[in-house]
Amino acid sequence: MKIRKDDNVKVIAGNSRGKTGKVLKVIPDKNRVIVEGANVVKRHQKPDRNNQQGGIIEKEAAIHISNVMLICSNCKKAVRVSRKRNEDGTTERICRSCNKAV
Numbered sequence: 001m002k003i004r005k006d007d008n009v010k011v012i013a014g015n016s017r018g019k020t021g022k023v024l025k026v027i028p029d030k031n032r033v034i035v036e037g038a039n040v041v042k043r044h045q046k047p048d049r050n051n052q053q054g055g056i057i058e059k060e061a062a063i064h065i066s067n068v069m070l071i072c073s074n075c076k077k078a079v080r081v082s083r084k085r086n087e088d089g090t091t092e093r094i095c096r097s098c099n100k101a102v
Helices: none
Strands: 007-012 020-027 033-035 040-045 057-059 066-070 081-085 090-093
Touching: 007 033
Parallel strands: none
Antiparallel strands: 007 020, 007 066, 020 033, 040 057, 081 090
C-alpha cells in the first residue's frame, strides 16, 4: 500500500470530499484507512468503566484507500505516488508531480 500511518492525505470522493487530515490507522486486508476529521459518524455508546456517561459519540469511520490521495511534502499538492528501489534494496515513494521522495 502506498499510504501509511501518519501520512497527510486529501479525501477525493464521498461525503468528506476536499477534507485533509492525518492517517490514524491503515487496514490493509480491507484496503481502508481512517483519516482524522473525515467521514465522522455518530455511534451510540453504552456506559462503561471508561465512559461513565455513555450517550452519542462521534468518531471517524474507515474510507476506501482509492478515495484518498497522498499530499506531497515538497509541492504541497495531492499527488499520485510511484515506488523506486534504491541500490541498497530499500524502496521509497516518489511524487509523480515533482519527482522527489515523499
